[in-house]
Amino acid sequence: MTAASTDLSHLDARQVAAIRRALRSPRYELIPLKNVLDQLPFLPPGSTVAVTASPSKGMAATVDLSVELKQRGFEVIPHLSARLTTDREELVGILERLDDAGIDRALVVGGDDNRPGEFVDGLSLLMAMEEIGHGLVEIGVPGYPEGHPLIRDVVLRQALEEKAPFTSYITTQMCFVPGAISGWVRGIREAGIGHGVYIGVPGVADLSKLLQLSIRIGVGDSRRFLSKNKGLAGKLVRPGGYSPDDLIFGLAQLIADPVANILGLHVYTFNQVESTEQWRQQMLEMLG
Secondary structure: OOOOOOOOOOOHHHHHHHHHHHHHHHHEEEEOOOHHHHHHHHOOOEEEEOOOOOOHHHHHHHHHHHHHHHHOOEEEEEEEEEOOOOHHHHHHHHHHHHHOOOOOHHHHHHOOOOOOOOOOOOOHHHHHHHOOOOOOOOOEEEOOOOOOOOHHHHHHHHHHHHHHHHEEEEEEEOOOOOHHHHHHHHHHOOOOOOOEEEEEEEOEEEEHHHHHHHHHHHOOOOOHHHHHOOOHHHOOOOOOOOOHHHHHHHOHHHHHHHHHHHEEEEEOOOOHHHHHHHHHHHHHHHHH
């Protein structure tokens, strides 16, 4: 389905307005690969960009790209990976570089490296950051609407509660099921977790490019990568790749609900910014 053919008759004016607001200023996630600089001209000037951390590239690549993006006028949110940060000395160096560059936001993640150093999870990194001191004024953590392949849901919920004093918002992992996202948000609210949520949505992606990318960033076997993102393969094998129209409109009620405290959209671009941005512009034009 394309944005131009989407039927909005099932949405009320409040929901349409909420989607429009969310699409006006999403956060774009980039991966520190060689082609990433070629995608920058397609980003809106001054937009907010998150930079991932991958096992094959290490934290240095994330910090290097984050600093460059900041110098180019973007608002930057580097991913600080606990398991990719060797020790406290490296963490101090990372925090100093971010502070020197004027970067005051970050997303703290556990990371996928099977051979962690001093920090085994996001909480241990957050606690060390608090002890060291830093200039970050906004710190986010990931949330998992469809669960995690290696961590039980009860442990994930407890981790969110333990991280809450150190953080200010949650960004959800990529999910294609509106009901799963809505149910997860409802669940954390019932648990007393009040942090605002950025909903992680896939951009317009091509399957073959995504599979190549999953190998290049060090995720390993592409089937393992896809297993962490349920439904991804089936969605992306459609002719023309995947477009998130149905997902966005399926989330309209949630995005418009003030109790849900949805802060906006976090778009996983897979470094395919041009196609994703074309889709966003088409959606905004359709929404009026």
